[in-house]
Amino acid sequence: MKFTDTLLDPTEFLKTQENVRASWPTGRDVEFREAVEFHRAQAPSKNMAVVLDEAETAGRVLIQPRAGVALLSEHIRLLKYLEQSCDLLPTTIDAYTRQNRYDEAEKGIARSVEAGHSLLNGFPAVNHGLAACRRVVEELEKPVQIRHGTPDARLLAEITLAAGFTSYEGGGISYNIPYTKKVPLEDSLRDWQYVDRLVGMYEQEGVRINREPFGPLSGTLIPPCIGHTIAVIEGILALQQGVRSITLGYGQAGNYVQDVAAMVSLRELGHEFFAEAGFSDYALTTVFHQWMGGFPESEARAFGVISWGAAAAAMARATKVIVKTPHEAMGIPTMEANKQGLDATRQVISMLADQPPLDTPGVRAEAERIKAEVRSLMRRVYELGEGSLLDGSVRAFEAGVIDVPFAPSVHNRGKILPVRDNEGAVRIFEPGNVPIPEDVMEFHRACIAERAKRENRPPCFQMVIDDIYAISKGNLVGRPR
Secondary structure, eight states: OOOOSSOOOHHHHHHHHHHHHHTSGGGGGOOHHHHHHHHHHSOGGGOHHHHHHHHHHHTOOEEEOOOOOSSHHHHHHHHHHHHTTOSSEEEEOOHHHHTTOHHHHHHHHHHHHHHTSOOSSSOOHHHHHHHHHHHHHHHOSSOEEEEOOOSSOHHHHHHHHHHTOOEEEOOTTTTTTTTOSSOOHHHHHHHHHHHHHHHHHHHHTTOOOEEEOOOSTTOSSOOHHHHHHHHHHHHHHHHHTTOOEEEEEEEOOSOHHHHHHHHHHHHHHHHHHHHHTTOOSOEEEEEEEOOOSOOOSSHHHHHHHHHHHHHHHHHHTOSEEEOOOTTTTTSSOOHHHHHHHHHHHHHHHHHHTTSOOOOOHHHHHHHHHHHHHHHHHHHHHHHHTTTOHHHHHHHHHHHTSSOOTTOOOTTSOOOOEEEEOTTSOEEEEEOTTOOOOHHHHHHHHHHHHHHHHHHTSOSOHHHHHHHHHHGGGTOSSOOOO
16 A cells, blocks of 8 residues: 555555455454444443543543453453453463464464463453454453554454454554564554554444554653653554544553653643644543553552552553553563552542643643653654654654664664653653754753762763663652662
């Protein structure tokens, strides 16, 4: 398909769709008209977009886990168990499927059957196919989202959306740069245009399906302006293809003021740039991801991190929060541990529900700095693309104008270096080629200098290393001990 910012050509899309569905046997079971009728017959309470919009209007924070195992019966049992403790449900996809390695996923299913339990780190939806995926939706009462990490998610989207899932996570940048090493950005952006156009086709039939760019990226000391810029880009690209329900996300950084300001600014920037791009007919919601970095091995301490993330989500009035478990440092959690994380989060959010959101001069000042940074980045992206957001995004990564810290992709410059300031907020130590306004960059330098003075050492790379491990060791700022 052509690389264009406009609505994909229908004839070209249909030709590509035939090839996508034919690329694995289960793809041939998908029939769009039948899928539309199935969606129309479902109760609104099972539609993610509907439930998110209601929560956004009411100012409620919804909670959602991550969860997925290899075998259909086990996966349904897991989600039914978690459904008692959450508002929204996931189906997390396995690593083989994320890389389109369906032959190996098939072997993983067979080995899991022999073992009697899952030997994959998620649900291989493509291999299970339409009927099995639909059973997942039919067995549950609450909306279910596909969460994965797939640069080419076209076949997965065809099967799971036809099965009745009503939300689909990811994007051409956020599911490439932090997840893969060599996939060209132009390829993943084009493949995700296909996904967004498919969602847009359902939208044309009156079926609303939510799309959620992946906000946390590499999950390690991400400056809010980097995640926000990518979220806004992926949101606009989705709107271009007919998507109308967008959830923009952010991964917890750790400082309450910065985290609340990040969520406030994310919502405001979404509306600002969507309107500038010419869109008004859309529903915007937000998601806050609890801490994505290293966790303490102690379950008691892990609950502290989970509760701290729950409080930040509540004080920021995120539409939903993605919940971690007390087993994060140990690998794949048990379903009991997953439920414990949900219950701890529910307790904190319920206690804060009647308290006003954190709205202070410090929050507003931080939000305005983030917005200034994102506007600078977006302006440069459009300049590089000569008005094309797609071309500008590719060229921005080539030039290091957008740069994701600690991402594995060879298409990411990796020159930006973040570090915490004296209060634990994530600041930019080295901007690389990211066009941070000079007055804002001076603010970052001053904050880092204040920490350096407190610790009696010069600003240095060791601070970055110390910060990466700090939370797992029981602190926020990685100070010398």
